[in-house]
Each structure stands twice: as structure tokens, then as C-alpha cells.
Amino acid sequence: MNVHTQQFMIAGAVGQLECALDLPDPEQFAQPIGLALVAHPHPLYGGTMDNKVAQTLARTFIALGYATVRMNFRGVGKSEGVHDTGGGETDDMELLLAHMRQQYPDLPLALSGFSFGTFVQAQLQQRLIAQGKPAKRLALVGTAAGKWPMPQVPADTILIHGELDDTIPLQQVFDWARPQDIPVIVIPGADHFFHRRLPHIKNLIAGMWHMGQ
DSSP, rough: TTTEEEEEEEETEEEEEEEEEOOOOOOTTOOOOOOEEEEOOOOGGOOOTEEEEEEHHHHHHHTTTTEEEEETTTTSOOOSSSSOHHHHHHHHHHHHHHHHHHHHHSOOEEEEEHHHHHHHHHHHHHHHHHHTTSSSSSEEEOOOBTTTOOOOOTTTEEEEEEESSSOOOHHHHHHHHHHGGGOOOETOOOOOOOTTHHHHHHHHHHTTTTTTT
């Protein structure tokens, strides 16, 4: 993402996985105040950890003071293996979390994702809840409701969606969020990839992140 991005590989169940770590500005944060994992959109449709929305999410958490890590899912970039419809990708994200916990064992955890990445992160949160160590909060953009079997998410999850999203129609997100009584933030005129509206994502999450904490 920038000259300070630290590229590294971790061993996954089906091969090596390509990852990238960015740290907050040391002039603003002597140490990171949290750990954030960012998940990218669907691998079979060009999704990578360098996707513009994924990078926007990463920059948002870096600015909030979080050590922020992304991963190329199976079969993307230098990551080995093949797409596994979400199950294997969730396994890999859990391995990435375990790897990062070796460096940052006690920092509050944020899970964030875009499109298919929201499905992975929501599944990971369910696993963490079952283990008694859930993420502090989730930020999901272009939530994959109706595309994949999205599990429930915590009530304080930040949900952002484009009004004109024709990949994941807004109505499907409403139908998924309604029984959970979770608000959905709609960006007027935005399509699935938030062309020319990426700053709204950063501003909304940054403004809401610590509310109610």
C-alpha cells in the first residue's frame, strides 16, 4: 500500500499465504492501540488485498492507530491454493489472526471486510465468539447478504452499503439486517465499488468507531 508496508508470508493449510502489515504513524501513536484484519472481495472476480475499498479500510484503521493486516486469499497473488467458497478463507484468516497475536497478544481486535470479505469476517467473528474471545467490533462494507449465508453479527457492527449496488442489492442487506435490528448506512449514488465515494467510508468508520465504547 505504501513504502512502509511490510510484506510477509504465513503457512496456510494448503500452502503459503501472502500478507501485508501496515503500522500507524509513530509520531501519532507510540504503539498501536489495536489490531485490525481486513478481508478483500471475491477472488474469482478480481478481488485482491490491493482492492481500493480494502485499501480504504486499511488506511482507516491505520489512522485510528491500529496495526492493520491484509491477506491475499487462496489462489490470489502469491497465495497458494484455490478458492474454497469461504470456508477455507475463514480458516486462513483465523491463522493470520493467530500469527498476529504472537506479536500483539492483548490489543483490541477489529474485523473489517468488503463484499465477499464481509462473509469471511462474519464467519470468523462467530468462531471467536464460540471461543470466548470475540473481536471488539466489525466494520463491513458492501455486506454479502443474499450472496452467501451471512451469519448474524454484533449489534454495534458498522454496516455501509451503496444505494446503487447492483452486485449485492441494498434490499437484500436490509432483509438480513432487519431481524438483527442493525442500522445500515446508505451512501447515496454509490455503486458496489464506491467509485468516487471512498472518502465517505473512511470518514464514517473513523467518526463512529469509538462511539459507545
